[in-house]
Amino acid sequence: MSEIIITRAGLPDRAFIRSVSERTWPSTYGHIISQEQIDFMLDWMYSDASLEKQMNTGCEFYIASKQNDYGDLDAVGFCSVSPEEGAHKLNKLYVLPAAQGTGAGKALLNKAIEVAKAAESSSLFLQVNKQNTAYTFYLKKGFIKELEFKFDIGNGFYMDD
Numbered sequence: 001m002s003e004i005i006i007t008r009a010g011l012p013d014r015a016f017i018r019s020v021s022e023r024t025w026p027s028t029y030g031h032i033i034s035q036e037q038i039d040f041m042l043d044w045m046y047s048d049a050s051l052e053k054q055m056n057t058g059c060e061f062y063i064a065s066k067q068n069d070y071g072d073l074d075a076v077g078f079c080s081v082s083p084e085e086g087a088h089k090l091n092k093l094y095v096l097p098a099a100q101g102t103g104a105g106k107a108l109l110n111k112a113i114e115v116a117k118a119a120e121s122s123s124l125f126l127q128v129n130k131q132n133t134a135y136t137f138y139l140k141k142g143f144i145k146e147l148e149f150k151f152d153i154g155n156g157f158y159m160d161d
Contacts, residue, residue, distance in 0.1 A: 002066045002067045002102075003066070003067065004064050004065070004066050004102070004103050004104050004107035005064070005065045005066070005067075005073060006062050006063070006064055006065075006107055006108065006111045007062065007063050007065065008060065008061070008062055008063075009055075009061035009062060009063045009078060010055070010061075011051075011052060011055060013061065013063060013078075014048050014051045014052070016063065016075055016078070017046065017051060017061060017063075017078050018042070018046040018047075018048075018051070020075075020077060020078055020094050020095075020096060021042055021045075021046045021092075021094060022042060022046075023096055023097070024094045024095070024096060024097060025038050025041075025042060025094075026038065027097055028094075028132060028133075028134070029129070029132070031131075032129060032131045032132070033157075037157045040153075040154075040155055040157055041153070041157070044153070044154075045092075054080065054082075054091075058082050058083055059080050059081070059082040059091060060080065060081055060082065060115060061078055061079070061080045062078060062079050062080070062081075062108060062111050062112075063075050063077070063078050064076055064077040064078065064079075064095065064099075064104040064105075064107055064108050066099065066102060066104065076095055076096050076098075076099035076102070076104050077093070077094055077095030077096060077099060077104045077105065077108060078092070078093075078094060078108070079091075079092060079093040079094075079108040079109070079111065079112055080092045080093075081111075081112040081115050081116065081124075083119060083121065086121065086122050087116070087121050087122050087123045087124065087125055088112070088115060088116035088119060088121040088123070088124045088125075089124070089125055089126060089127075090109070090112045090124055090125070090126040091126075093105060093108050093109060093112070093126075093134070095108070105137065106141070109141055112124060125143075125146075126138065126143070127159070127161040128161060129159065129160060129161055130148065130160055130161065131160075148160075148161065149161060
């Protein structure tokens with residue numbers, strides 16, 4: 001397994017971040033929510049304007065890359081983390097399907113933990129869809145379930161976390 005390199009993302013990385021989302025969401029959420037809701041949420045969270053706003057209001061994005069057979073780095077996933085009321089929130093963590101199981105997800109999670117610790121946050125928390133298989137990943141990494149909630153995100157769609 002090659003080393004995973006984590007770098008801070010910026011505005012020029014928005015296309016990559018959206019691309020990872022577009023390539024991971026169908027397999028992650030296709031059995032949970034409709035394609036119409038996936039399209040709505042991708043546009044809501046991953047449009048250039050939305051990503052720029054997130055990056056300019058305290059949300060830090062990080063990209064995981066690993067070395068390919070030619071010695072070049074291939075970006076394979078990303079995460080975002082932001083301060084929220086004395087804690088930090090892991091907002092997003094996605095790894096391309098072909099790179100899952102390579103340690104990229106773990107490296108991104110460790111980066112989010114590092115960011116929270118460096119800021120002396122009281123905790124790192126996240127929201128995850130109850131049916132998302134990543135839920136088990138987070139439990140194995142030491143997260144605990146605090147509560148469940150369902151909230152309206154508009155256009156008749158809900159998040160069930």
